[in-house]
Amino acid sequence: MRLVIATCSVDYAGRLSAHLPLAKRLLMLKSDGSILVHSDGGSYKPLNWMSPPCSITTQEPDADQLEAGITELWKVTQKKTDDVLIVSIHEVLHDSSHELGIDPGLVKDGVEAHLQKLLAEQIDLLGDGHTLVRREYMTAIGPVDILARDQVGAAVAVEIKRRGDIDGVEQLTRYLELMNRDPHLSPVRGVFAAQEIKPQARTLAEDRGIRCLVLDYDAMRGLDDADSRLF
Amino acid sequence: MRLVIATCSVDYAGRLSAHLPLAKRLLMLKSDGSILVHSDGGSYKPLNWMSPPCSITTQEPDADQLEAGITELWKVTQKKTDDVLIVSIHEVLHDSSHELGIDPGLVKDGVEAHLQKLLAEQIDLLGDGHTLVRREYMTAIGPVDILARDQVGAAVAVEIKRRGDIDGVEQLTRYLELMNRDPHLSPVRGVFAAQEIKPQARTLAEDRGIRCLVLDYDAMRGLDDADSRLF
DNA sequence: CAATACATGTCGACG
DNA sequence: CGTCGACGTGTATTG
Numbered sequence: 001m002r003l004v005i006a007t008c009s010v011d012y013a014g015r016l017s018a019h020l021p022l023a024k025r026l027l028m029l030k031s032d033g034s035i036l037v038h039s040d041g042g043s044y045k046p047l048n049w050m051s052p053p054c055s056i057t058t059q060e061p062d063a064d065q066l067e068a069g070i071t072e073l074w075k076v077t078q079k080k081t082d083d084v085l086i087v088s089i090h091e092v093l094h095d096s097s098h099e100l101g102i103d104p105g106l107v108k109d110g111v112e113a114h115l116q117k118l119l120a121e122q123i124d125l126l127g128d129g130h131t132l133v134r135r136e137y138m139t140a141i142g143p144v145d146i147l148a149r150d151q152v153g154a155a156v157a158v159e160i161k162r163r164g165d166i167d168g169v170e171q172l173t174r175y176l177e178l179m180n181r182d183p184h185l186s187p188v189r190g191v192f193a194a195q196e197i198k199p200q201a202r203t204l205a206e207d208r209g210i211r212c213l214v215l216d217y218d219a220m221r222g223l224d225d226a227d228s229r230l231f
Numbered sequence: 232m233r234l235v236i237a238t239c240s241v242d243y244a245g246r247l248s249a250h251l252p253l254a255k256r257l258l259m260l261k262s263d264g265s266i267l268v269h270s271d272g273g274s275y276k277p278l279n280w281m282s283p284p285c286s287i288t289t290q291e292p293d294a295d296q297l298e299a300g301i302t303e304l305w306k307v308t309q310k311k312t313d314d315v316l317i318v319s320i321h322e323v324l325h326d327s328s329h330e331l332g333i334d335p336g337l338v339k340d341g342v343e344a345h346l347q348k349l350l351a352e353q354i355d356l357l358g359d360g361h362t363l364v365r366r367e368y369m370t371a372i373g374p375v376d377i378l379a380r381d382q383v384g385a386a387v388a389v390e391i392k393r394r395g396d397i398d399g400v401e402q403l404t405r406y407l408e409l410m411n412r413d414p415h416l417s418p419v420r421g422v423f424a425a426q427e428i429k430p431q432a433r434t435l436a437e438d439r440g441i442r443c444l445v446l447d448y449d450a451m452r453g454l455d456d457a458d459s460r461l462f
Numbered sequence: 463c464a465a466t467a468c469a470t471g472t473c474g475a476c477g
Numbered sequence: 478c479g480t481c482g483a484c485g486t487g488t489a490t491t492g
Contacts, residue, residue, distance in 0.1 A: 016470060165466095166466085198466095
């Protein structure tokens with residue numbers, strides 16, 4: 001990895017066109033050829049970048065560019081998409097290279113998968129007498145998170161989200177429409193379960209006869225003794 | 232901005248839990264208190280990070296941690312969300328600070344807004360005899376990109392996307408459902424216009440009687456003489 | 463401030 | 478290799 005601090009301007013042309021005026025920035029060149037242009041603030045997203053696979057070539061600035069103060073010109077291209085990133089460097093204030101090696105990678109734990117597992121184990125959160133049919137119940141257009149049956153044996157399809165948004169309601173609606181065409185399942189009721197349900201999503205869901213269920217993650221986790229503590 | 236190259240392990244606890252095993256990485260500390268942990272590959276997304284506003288405190292490693300080779304311990308916290316990021320540093324290989332100042336920011340050009348403008352100007356792409364009613368036609372649940380009328384005066388609602396995905400069809404469906412309840416507009420036909428329409432989106436759209444229209448951005452831009460060249 | 467739609471989204475899983 | 482859904486999504490816009 002090469003780290004360069006420099007005053008530069010940047011131009012990008014690809015799916016859109018974008019320009020960065022002259023300023024002092026960090027240029028991070030990764031060993032796979034990719035480049036990130038970072039400012040000293042904002043979030044983790046760079047001001048500009050080029051994703052791998054791509055290649056960097058340096059060009060000689062022409063007379064006009066030299067006149068304008070450009071000392072180096074980098075052209076980063078992505079063959080496949082024809083995207084181009086041009087970095088016009090004026091002054092280099094720092095330049096260092098470092099051998100990092102391959103990263104062992106991130107180990108993630110829990111979110112929606114965990115919620116799904118917990119709700120399957122605590123299926124009576126749907127209401128007394130409910131029984132689990134199975135998780136990831138397969139349909140023609142994808143798996144429903146949980147299929148259960150209520151106290152009188154009627155099918156219940158559950159869509160689980162961390163944050164209950166309008167999209168999740170649409171998704172569940174598509175499943176329900178399909179499942180209700182199946183005489184073995186029909187009638188299927190829908191339950192939209194999430195840690196947090198947005199008002200518009202709730203309105204849409206209830207308008208379509210879908211029940212909303214707010215999940216208390218901490219309480220559900222607390223009940224699950226087998227879940228080992230991480231800290 | 233402070234740049235540190237170090238062998239370190241990282242633990243995050245917040246909306247999920249994640250762990251990075253010991254390895255050599257770049258730690259980027261921005262002046263707003265945020266921190267990014269980057270490897271020498273992948274895309275622009277860091278392996279781990281903490282978004283501003285957040286604060287970094289250094290802790291003294293205890294006996295066990297010193298024994299394990301930890302020389303520095305950073306704890307990054309976000310007050311609002313209770314997220315915590317812990318960086319356990321073993322060996323520091325590089326450490327430099329740089330004053331960058333505030334970035335003037337990115338200047339973007341065109342995307343969906345541009346497509347919308349061009350289609351409004353070239354409304355006959357919808358078919359001969361079409362006329363524009365208006366862009367961003369307001370409905371109770373949000374603005375329809377374009378409302379037009381066809382050669383016989385029937386209403387046409389157009390949803391424009393750069394990439395036509397299933398979500399866009401759902402969005403247009405909601406608009407159409409609402410607009411068709413309005414006796415002044417009904418019957419309203421739907422047109423789903425995008426530079427590229429995914430097969431599943433096309434299937435869903437056509438199943439619902441929505442016409443799909445693939446937009447040739449370059450051709451549309453070529454027709455627009457007033458659109459100045461960027462390069 | 464909250465809700466919503468957009469993103470050069472990125473990323474992983476699956477067919 | 479494309480499609481699809483999730484994301485610690487982030488981010489701007491608008492009510």
